[in-house]
Amino acid sequence: MKMQPTAVVVGVGSEEGLGAAVARRFARGGFHVLVGGRTMSKLEQVVAGLADGNGTPVQVDATNEEDVLRLFELASSPGVGRSPASVVVFNAGNNQHIPFQEVSSAQFEDFWRVGCLAGFLVGKEAANLMLPQRQGTIIFTGASGSLRGKPGYAHFAAAKAGLRMVSQSMAREFGPQGLHVAHVVIDGGINGARLKNLRPDAVAQRGTDGLLNIDAIAETYWQLYLQHPTAWTHEIDLRPFKESF
Template structure:
């Protein structure tokens, strides 16, 4: 029998959400296409999966570039005897930083837009074209609290994440009746991964036990979404530490 497969877009550091998603999916016997911009980081994730007994391959792709997205799906959808076409795709690409509104350049604003709704559109469109016609599959978008509200200094990020959320909602309404499960995950709070630990070394002590989102716990929810019965699909779910205010 051929092995099921999945695409995870937006994989960076090995101790990060993208990597955790790849490892979680691989544990279920899936072959994972590990997609991101930096080959060295992708290779680390692939090696960790292989060392654990799974299978994966790195695909260097910038999701803001249409040609890269098309090439990624061409690779994943090419018929193989041992690996089935993907039935799970995760759009996890994102970037975030504080920039006062009056200091925000057009180039910076556009860069967030490209990683957010543009990249989500390009990936979502290929899922709609290539996977939805099969009558099944799952597409999950990673969101944030900024998907729901804007805060001072984060207009660029909030508008980007809100755009991704609207794409998820529109796709769910259009392709859900065809059997494609489209879900949006609002990750509300700091993620306990390499990026935040490096940026704010004291954050663990500051937040306390379970004050940050555990990456493996987040990944478990993504897998749960993929395995939901079609009579009880979740379109949006929010995840946050028990002590996070909202």
């Protein structure tokens, strides 16, 4: 009997968010998706919308190593008729404009824990799970801040740049062992619930197709998974056609 493949998506919130869109894309592709995030009610809503009910909600704080270990125990034994996870997507993150002189050490550390430490914890356990099979795909969600720091975003950029280096080091170490590690730079605003709630003015200003469509981003993640090992992408940047760079 052919086993159903399993994917893990960490950092899922609203149904109108990127994590949910990635979960939907992999479920549509035949995967059973472990949908990980902090709020169970949101996770259950996302799972309810997956193709053929191909999902399991898993409440997880990705900055907590015990939570991550528990998630990957499930990923290694996802249920009868399912194979251990062969795709892991790390999408956790937070963002907020704070002038440099107003950033507290606690805030700086919190952004680093969510944006970088959590990626390390998830990436480490993903590698531990996949290396024995010498195959698998690990994708990290990056941002403009992965490449450059802007005024008022030092705390965010430091975390995202650190995550980029984690993913780059993993790609160089584990690529030759069969693991495809990719980093996706999201260079622009995402047309999802977070931006709509926090900055509706920015959404209106950007106009039609001025923000990244979550399903379009998710399709890129799917295509990264499909890539042949002789032509892997490590890093790709995505932005609306209206976005300057």
